[in-house]
Amino acid sequence: xYTANSQQRVKEILDFITEITLGNYTYTLPLRNTKDELEQIxxxxxxxxxxxxxxxxxINNEQSKEVVENIVFNLDRNFLITSYSDNVxxxxxxxxxxxxxxxxKLFASENTVLPxxxxxxxxxxxxxxLPFKVEFRHLNGFFWLGHGYMHHIIxxxxxxxxxxxxxxxxxxxxxxxxxxxxxxxxxxxxxxYRSLLLHDQRVLIRKLHKYIMIRLDRKLKKLPIISLxxxxxxxxxxxxxxxxxxxxxxxxxxxxxxxxACYLLIQDKxxxxxxxxxxxxxxxxxFSRSFxxxxxxTPSQIRKS
Amino acid sequence: xxxxxxxAHFWIDEGILHFVYKPNTIIDLTVAKAxxxxxxxxxxxxxxxxxxxxxxxxxxxxxxxxxxxxxGCYSALAIALVIEKEYLGTLTKAFINISNPSVPTRxxxxxxxxxxxxxxxx
Numbered sequence: 001x002y003t004a005n006s007q008q009r010v011k012e013i014l015d016f017i018t019e020i021t022l023g024n025y026t027y028t029l030p031l032r033n034t035k036d037e038l039e040q041i042x043x044x045x046x047x048x049x050x051x052x053x054x055x056x057x058x059i060n061n062e063q064s065k066e067v068v069e070n071i072v073f074n075l076d077r078n079f080l081i082t083s084y085s086d087n088v089x090x091x092x093x094x095x096x097x098x099x100x101x102x103x104x105k106l107f108a109s110e111n112t113v114l115p116x117x118x119x120x121x122x123x124x125x126x127x128x129x130l131p132f133k134v135e136f137r138h139l140n141g142f143f144w145l146g147h148g149y150m151h152h153i154i155x156x157x158x159x160x161x162x163x164x165x166x167x168x169x170x171x172x173x174x175x176x177x178x179x180x181x182x183x184x185x186x187x188x189x190x191x192x193y194r195s196l197l198l199h200d201q202r203v204l205i206r207k208l209h210k211y212i213m214i215r216l217d218r219k220l221k222k223l224p225i226i227s228l229x230x231x232x233x234x235x236x237x238x239x240x241x242x243x244x245x246x247x248x249x250x251x252x253x254x255x256x257x258x259x260x261a262c263y264l265l266i267q268d269k270x271x272x273x274x275x276x277x278x279x280x281x282x283x284x285x286x287f288s289r290s291f292x293x294x295x296x297x298t299p300s301q302i303r304k305s
Numbered sequence: 306x307x308x309x310x311x312x313a314h315f316w317i318d319e320g321i322l323h324f325v326y327k328p329n330t331i332i333d334l335t336v337a338k339a340x341x342x343x344x345x346x347x348x349x350x351x352x353x354x355x356x357x358x359x360x361x362x363x364x365x366x367x368x369x370x371x372x373x374x375x376x377g378c379y380s381a382l383a384i385a386l387v388i389e390k391e392y393l394g395t396l397t398k399a400f401i402n403i404s405n406p407s408v409p410t411r412x413x414x415x416x417x418x419x420x421x422x423x424x425x426x427x
Contacts, residue, residue: 031363033329043364044395050367051399206405213375213407256375263376267342270350 009038015140016045025053026169027142055202067171075161079104093139104163109135109143134165204232205244212253216260218280220253258294265302272299309343312336320427322353328361337369341377352380354423358387374404383426384410385419
């Protein structure tokens, strides 16, 4: 079973697990075109990592905030790296010698389509400003996926380019601090109470979310009835929901119903009154008013456009 | 432009919408949007129980899972996911338990089992 290939793959997987342990949730391990147990493990790890990222950073938006990671490469006319921003070595872990004067393509995955020719790059001024997906290879083979812009730099000297790549990540001060503390050798476990609370919160929020989402075709019942059906007191479900989603249960329910209506109006051909009914509005005028309040236009105007 | 048909085959048989992902499909948000759009147009306003065969699917990222659990369930009465016994367990479990699809959704390892679940929703 243990071929050189699979040994190499096991090493990649172990390195990847180490990164997760260290709290880096922004990479993915690329899948190979085989369908064996190791690839199943990689797929499961990638899925797990996305869910950990969501749980750690999004379950409580008071602690995490979305920030943008941006790495920049300056390239010469042949797309060789002439300089780069200082966070490149932090994110992709390459040294200066490994990066400078090397073609940028060496560090991108096969899925990344970098414009080869200047003509192609500047073919249309509208296309020029569109971002494209860029997958960079981390030193250990992981992928770091972002959206990039390629700019032609105007100067008196030789032609050059700048490739600027953005990725939205979550930044959590508390998590960073606890990781830093662990690095210094201090044992700093989260308190048992806190982790229980988080788990408890997560389960309750999922139940509430599901409760709401399967009821987009009707009016929600009163809070005491909801709290009985999902478990947890009225004040608890109100507070937790607002903390996670930033709005009340009823506002979220109405927004999701209107989002559904808007989506069906654009993508489907169902008559508008059927959509209104399907989204839990008993009267068409109520639907039309709520819709206009949210989107600034009436459902019929959306349909016509 | 990305077309949903490039990523999946779909047809209706005995009141059930069959939806089969093509081999090695990787779903991201753009692909998920295209798939749902094409499916809704194909259904022409009628809701169906959906048999979704993901045995050849390679992977689907978090953003697409969240999109499919919400907008991907519009005009669906129930969803049966057909998976291979040894594969995709984590992915489908994350989809069902975390992304919370808005219609009844279950996973099966065989098509007949999946169909018998969907018959109740016809």
